[in-house]
Amino acid sequence: MxxxxxxxxxxxxxxxxxxxxxxxxxxxxxEFNHVFTFQNGLVGAIAIDKTDNPLPEExxxxxxxxxxxxFGAIGDTKYDIDPNAKIxxxxxxxxxxxxxxxxxxxxxxxxxxxxxxxxxLKIKQIKDTNILIYRELTGGIYFGxxxxxxxxxxxxxxxxxxxxxxxxxxxxAFQAAEARKGKLTLVDKANVxxxxxxxxxxxxxxxxxxxxxxxxxxxxxxxxxxxxxxxxQFDVILTExxxxxILSEEASVIVGSIGLLASTSIGxxxxxxxxxxxxxxxxxxxxIANPIASILSAAMLLDHFGLYDEAARIREGVDKSLKxxxxxxxxxxxxxxxxxxxxxxxxxxxxxxxxxxNLN
Amino acid sequence: MxxxxxxxxxxxxxxxxxxxxxxxxxxxxxEFNHVFTFQNGLVGAIAIDKTDNPLPEExxxxxxxxxxxxFGAIGDTKYDIDPNAKIxxxxxxxxxxxxxxxxxxxxxxxxxxxxxxxxxLKIKQIKDTNILIYRELTGGIYFGxxxxxxxxxxxxxxxxxxxxxxxxxxxxAFQAAEARKGKLTLVDKANVxxxxxxxxxxxxxxxxxxxxxxxxxxxxxxxxxxxxxxxxQFDVILTExxxxxILSEEASVIVGSIGLLASTSIGxxxxxxxxxxxxxxxxxxxxIANPIASILSAAMLLDHFGLYDEAARIREGVDKSLKxxxxxxxxxxxxxxxxxxxxxxxxxxxxxxxxxxNLN
Ligand SMILES: CC(C)[C@H](C(=O)O)[C@@H](O)C(=O)O
Ligand SMILES: CC(C)[C@H](C(=O)O)[C@@H](O)C(=O)O
Numbered sequence: 001m002x003x004x005x006x007x008x009x010x011x012x013x014x015x016x017x018x019x020x021x022x023x024x025x026x027x028x029x030x031e032f033n034h035v036f037t038f039q040n041g042l043v044g045a046i047a048i049d050k051t052d053n054p055l056p057e058e059x060x061x062x063x064x065x066x067x068x069x070x071f072g073a074i075g076d077t078k079y080d081i082d083p084n085a086k087i088x089x090x091x092x093x094x095x096x097x098x099x100x101x102x103x104x105x106x107x108x109x110x111x112x113x114x115x116x117x118x119x120x121l122k123i124k125q126i127k128d129t130n131i132l133i134y135r136e137l138t139g140g141i142y143f144g145x146x147x148x149x150x151x152x153x154x155x156x157x158x159x160x161x162x163x164x165x166x167x168x169x170x171x172x173a174f175q176a177a178e179a180r181k182g183k184l185t186l187v188d189k190a191n192v193x194x195x196x197x198x199x200x201x202x203x204x205x206x207x208x209x210x211x212x213x214x215x216x217x218x219x220x221x222x223x224x225x226x227x228x229x230x231x232x233q234f235d236v237i238l239t240e241x242x243x244x245x246i247l248s249e250e251a252s253v254i255v256g257s258i259g260l261l262a263s264t265s266i267g268x269x270x271x272x273x274x275x276x277x278x279x280x281x282x283x284x285x286x287x288i289a290n291p292i293a294s295i296l297s298a299a300m301l302l303d304h305f306g307l308y309d310e311a312a313r314i315r316e317g318v319d320k321s322l323k324x325x326x327x328x329x330x331x332x333x334x335x336x337x338x339x340x341x342x343x344x345x346x347x348x349x350x351x352x353x354x355x356x357x358n359l360n
Numbered sequence: 361m362x363x364x365x366x367x368x369x370x371x372x373x374x375x376x377x378x379x380x381x382x383x384x385x386x387x388x389x390x391e392f393n394h395v396f397t398f399q400n401g402l403v404g405a406i407a408i409d410k411t412d413n414p415l416p417e418e419x420x421x422x423x424x425x426x427x428x429x430x431f432g433a434i435g436d437t438k439y440d441i442d443p444n445a446k447i448x449x450x451x452x453x454x455x456x457x458x459x460x461x462x463x464x465x466x467x468x469x470x471x472x473x474x475x476x477x478x479x480x481l482k483i484k485q486i487k488d489t490n491i492l493i494y495r496e497l498t499g500g501i502y503f504g505x506x507x508x509x510x511x512x513x514x515x516x517x518x519x520x521x522x523x524x525x526x527x528x529x530x531x532x533a534f535q536a537a538e539a540r541k542g543k544l545t546l547v548d549k550a551n552v553x554x555x556x557x558x559x560x561x562x563x564x565x566x567x568x569x570x571x572x573x574x575x576x577x578x579x580x581x582x583x584x585x586x587x588x589x590x591x592x593q594f595d596v597i598l599t600e601x602x603x604x605x606i607l608s609e610e611a612s613v614i615v616g617s618i619g620l621l622a623s624t625s626i627g628x629x630x631x632x633x634x635x636x637x638x639x640x641x642x643x644x645x646x647x648i649a650n651p652i653a654s655i656l657s658a659a660m661l662l663d664h665f666g667l668y669d670e671a672a673r674i675r676e677g678v679d680k681s682l683k684x685x686x687x688x689x690x691x692x693x694x695x696x697x698x699x700x701x702x703x704x705x706x707x708x709x710x711x712x713x714x715x716x717x718n719l720n
Contacts, residue, residue: 075551081577083550083560090551120485120589141501141519146554155558156520159501163513189602190443191435191450194506198515200443217441222638224610225618228588229480242549246606250584258585278582 001305002035006066008059008096010044011089012279013289013340014072020291020344021070021298024317027351028302028310039066043096044074044089044279054092060099063270068301069096071274072294077281089279098138101267104169105137105244106176106300107276108262109231109251114322118256118331121228126254129231132180133251134173135244137265139165140195142241161195161240166202173238174210183235184215187223187243199240220246227251248276257330259290262297264304271304273297287339290328292318295347317350361665362395366426368419368456370404371449372639373649373700374432380651380704381430381658384677387711388662388670399426403456404434404449404639414452420459423630428661429456431634432654437641449639458498461627464529465497465604466536466660467636468622469591469611474682478616478691481588486614489591492540493611494533495604497625499525500555502601521555521600526562533598534570543595544575547583547603559600580606587611608636617690619650622657624664631664633657647699650688652678655707677710 009015041059144158188196252258275293302311369375401419504518548556612618635653662671
């Protein structure tokens, strides 16, 4: 297969981890006789530094022409602490999501047996957890009108949803639940928000089309608790943009490190793959960033094109790296100094020689 | 001291748990020579059933005339699953908060030594956690304009904040931090929301007035993770209405049961005390509801009026009940069948005879 992949490394640890994912994809191409080409684009704080624009036109064009986009991370503490910055790195990420209409974001939360002890949660609490979070990604309060009054004394953001926006991500979530354990949990705040009540109404209307799926509901505050005390109750979670942002990062505690969580963002025309972690500027260029979220995002990319054996090879490599403790310091209590690159090299080797790779 | 206390038991387990708190307050009045009078009011689903109004005028009047309000819980699954209900129990609770201008909600999160094993989190993770969450309670997306388009295809909620609304709760939180470990964490989503950027600006402007307080920031998604992986890093958390709702319920996993979390809601004129848990309709009238959150809310009420010894007596009773496993099933692995009333009776006895009370 020929795939033209746009690579947007972005800020902080983005470039380091993305480099490992690209390495894995190159190894896959070689082993499975595919032709993957890669084209880099600027996004985020680095794009602001170089072009005054967090999302240069050229980057959008590269993305639009690509078959898939591999995204790193964006953000920089210097913008975070300055509430007056007009141009912000996040506009790059949010801009791509919106411009490419990547409305459905899928975030798998899987408790790896080899990592159960790494979680802040008790093992019996999390073992066998396997959740797919379907997060709406191009609507809600992220993209609703924002206002700051002229005197600067009042600010507002609108959380808005249309039936159409809810339907498309809801269908995707119902279908995923149908193919899994058949349980879909809608998370909202319908006891307070009008937009949440529209979510409930639309999802209830779709429900009869999926007779094999059992639908239930949780308010977001309650879901934030239930996700910790009983994560195994969940199969597929469907939720709006902001609640999905919160729940998915929270869910990283189940897995043991946010450095493990990958995601797919899809629309009708485009698909982007990215770790759910941020740029962690402070950890950049130290060789300590965990590349697994990015490498697993590459696996999700392969899945997206039906390259299941290839994706499986990457995942086996990741599993083996976890089993052998070839992991960065966020997960490693056994070996010091296993760097971002070392993990990437190990998985690259595994892709080439799945039966022989061991720690060396 | 004479105190006229409005009691709003509300729905579900509200009446059962509130009855135990009232019992504790009556015992305190007797032992410490105070005169507490109680006047009940209707609120929530029960008020809808009886008066078609989740917050009858009479209830507001009772509350306005009272020195303090003791609130139970509101909500009913029959309204939760019906997104079309026009009248909802929550309007009762939100109505009181707004009408009495209870803008500052304080939720303590304390890991009790005797309960460390009950938490979903590993003991080493949570021991000695002691956090105060300051949640803004009468603004934000809860109270901003809500719209549903005529064709029912679009719905929206506005999250709006004014400088004034942020300042009053922020001052309270800074002062609390000053009197504690001197650390204040503002939780927001300033990388995306205009309203969050106003929060950051206002809080940064107040910062110089509190030189002893160290201010830091977390985005809500990150805070939802950090609260679990490292809760001890927090002293006072300051946040807007919705984020406070989510974080405080999530934080219950540290304490071991949501049935333990009390709160104070204050404005310039009024003060209300309530458990942070909901109505749990399914558990109502079974004698299994944990009354401790409500009893600790009564202790917060006493604190509010400077009755510190009295509040301490209640807390000692709670501690002793936890130590002796006189707890409802949500916490109890030692004894079966310790009911809501039994816990209330134990704490009442303790208030009268702090040196003698034991399991009998
Ligand atoms: C960087 C930020 C704007 C982004 C979001 O809030 O969506 C991130 O947290 C994520 O989850 O992808
Ligand atoms: C019942 C509900 C409206 C309420 C809220 O969201 O504020 C509750 O969850 C709380 O935290 O007090």
